[in-house]
Amino acid sequence: MGAHTEIHASAYAGAFTDPVFQSQSVFRALMDAMARPGTITPLGATATPPAPLGAGAGAIALTLCDDGTPLWLTNALIQSSVPAWLSFHTSAPVTNVKPEARFVFIEAGGIVPGFDQFALGTQEYPDRSATLVIEIASLTGGPEFVAAGPGIKDESIIAPKGLPDIFLTLWAENRGLFPRGVDLILVAGTDVLCLPRTTKLRRREV
Amino acid sequence: MTDLATYNFAYLDEQTKRMIRRAILKAISIPGYQVPFASREMPMPYGWGTGGVQVTAAILGPKDVLKVIDQGADDTTNAVSIRAFFQKVANVAVTTKTRDATIIQTRHRIPEETLTAGQTLVYQVPIPEPLRFLEPRETETRKMHALEEYGLMHVKLYEDIARNGHIATTYAYPVKVEGRYVMDPSPTPKFDNPKMHMSEALQLFGAGREKRIYAVPPHTDVVSLDFEDHPFEIQHFDKPCALCGAEHVYLDEVVLDDKGGRMFVCSDTDHCEDRREHGHAGHLLAQQEAAE
Numbered sequence A: 001m002g003a004h005t006e007i008h009a010s011a012y013a014g015a016f017t018d019p020v021f022q023s024q025s026v027f028r029a030l031m032d033a034m035a036r037p038g039t040i041t042p043l044g045a046t047a048t049p050p051a052p053l054g055a056g057a058g059a060i061a062l063t064l065c066d067d068g069t070p071l072w073l074t075n076a077l078i079q080s081s082v083p084a085w086l087s088f089h090t091s092a093p094v095t096n097v098k099p100e101a102r103f104v105f106i107e108a109g110g111i112v113p114g115f116d117q118f119a120l121g122t123q124e125y126p127d128r129s130a131t132l133v134i135e136i137a138s139l140t141g142g143p144e145f146v147a148a149g150p151g152i153k154d155e156s157i158i159a160p161k162g163l164p165d166i167f168l169t170l171w172a173e174n175r176g177l178f179p180r181g182v183d184l185i186l187v188a189g190t191d192v193l194c195l196p197r198t199t200k201l202r203r204r205e206v
Numbered sequence B: 001m002t003d004l005a006t007y008n009f010a011y012l013d014e015q016t017k018r019m020i021r022r023a024i025l026k027a028i029s030i031p032g033y034q035v036p037f038a039s040r041e042m043p044m045p046y047g048w049g050t051g052g053v054q055v056t057a058a059i060l061g062p063k064d065v066l067k068v069i070d071q072g073a074d075d076t077t078n079a080v081s082i083r084a085f086f087q088k089v090a091n092v093a094v095t096t097k098t099r100d101a102t103i104i105q106t107r108h109r110i111p112e113e114t115l116t117a118g119q120t121l122v123y124q125v126p127i128p129e130p131l132r133f134l135e136p137r138e139t140e141t142r143k144m145h146a147l148e149e150y151g152l153m154h155v156k157l158y159e160d161i162a163r164n165g166h167i168a169t170t171y172a173y174p175v176k177v178e179g180r181y182v183m184d185p186s187p188t189p190k191f192d193n194p195k196m197h198m199s200e201a202l203q204l205f206g207a208g209r210e211k212r213i214y215a216v217p218p219h220t221d222v223v224s225l226d227f228e229d230h231p232f233e234i235q236h237f238d239k240p241c242a243l244c245g246a247e248h249v250y251l252d253e254v255v256l257d258d259k260g261g262r263m264f265v266c267s268d269t270d271h272c273e274d275r276r277e278h279g280h281a282g283h284l285l286a287q288q289e290a291a292e
Helices: A002-012 A019-035 A055-064 A082-090 A167-176 B002-006 B014-029 B050-059 B077-090 B138-146 B151-164 B190-196 B269-277 B283-291
Strands: A071-073 A103-106 A131-135 A145-148 A156-158 A183-188 A191-195 A200-203 B065-070 B103-107 B120-124 B175-177 B181-183 B202-207 B212-216 B222-224 B251-255 B262-266
Touching: A002 A082, A019 A055, A019 A183, A019 A191, A019 B014, A019 B050, A019 B202, A055 A082, A055 A103, A055 A131, A055 A183, A055 A191, A055 B014, A071 A082, A167 A200, A183 B014, B014 B050, B014 B202, B014 B212, B050 B077, B050 B103, B050 B120, B050 B202, B050 B212, B065 B077, B077 B103, B190 B222, B262 B269
Parallel strands: A071 A103, A103 A131, A131 A183, B065 B103, B103 B120, B120 B202
Antiparallel strands: A145 A156, A145 A200, A183 A191, B175 B181, B175 B222, B202 B212, B251 B262
């Protein structure tokens, strides 16, 4: 009974205290970050979801998810009180069918499934694709990639730390599907770095 | 803020904002592609900028400074009423100065002053589908975009040349975004097309009646369609602005009397006022001052 009550308490607390303005400020940070891929952008507000979901990813869920956006969660998230928290605060249904998910949440250190297992959109409706919110150890200090594409003046260097080793291959395949493909929001703490499907990445030659 | 009690901030309810915000993020991810969205009834008729208003309402925050222009002017009916709407429902700071604004909602012009990285330009769009007058069926135009089949648009421009000797399209001049999607830049004069290319500012497009949102991120390739032997050209004006003497700006014709008198003045009123404040004078202003 004690443990049960605890799960419930953590499921009810930790949302925005000022939802209208906090979600606006998180959205604007996401909009700027998506329009300028590779730029590290602080989210204007944070949430305190139950572990293992982080503060930044929690704020993104509160800002973008509702009953129209099925979510896919990793096993670690499913087994925590995160589904109860998301359900209480956003009404978003959780699905275990990957192509049905509009948003995908992966906690730091969680296994990142192949991007093509999720909705990629269709050639007619490429917007009907998943957005993956992936928490990683850090947005800096990892292997260096050169990023280019819309939103980036010439080229920029990104170095997210904590992505799987085959990330570059997965991303090149995703980029090759354009205009179809998933979009990524990388989160470390309360900072984000967005990679829309248009961004080209290559390993930086040292 | 007590006046706001009857409305949510910026008029729209939070669920509508979320839906529009998700559409905006996908639009940015697929530059030039029209994302369908569940456009709402707004307290103004379709054709008055309900698409732009919904986009602005979904992105607007209390720290923003809003500028609204209608054909370049801050003081015409559509601009004044939309500005007043957001002052009422969001209590937002407004300006007529291009450089002070964080969000500029526009009906059919891009300001003359070069936009910067912190700014977002929101276009009001009547017909978002550039192929609509060539192919009325949505099912077909969608397939044409899917297959990148834009031959029909080139035929249309070619027929312009065959009939008139040059491309006669002067506004809503089709562009290709990032080498993929053909996009309607909304009925801005083609004079403004080059400003969309590699802009520092984020450009968002909202079509309320047609229920579409699309976007051009900063630093994105926007190329006006043309032919090697008939390259794209913007409009040129013989004379500078009659009030501020500006050259290389878009001018409006103003009829002065019933004897054929007319003048050409800046369509961008803020740009014109700013120049006059800085001592620039066109020939009519100079004459007036000499007479006084």
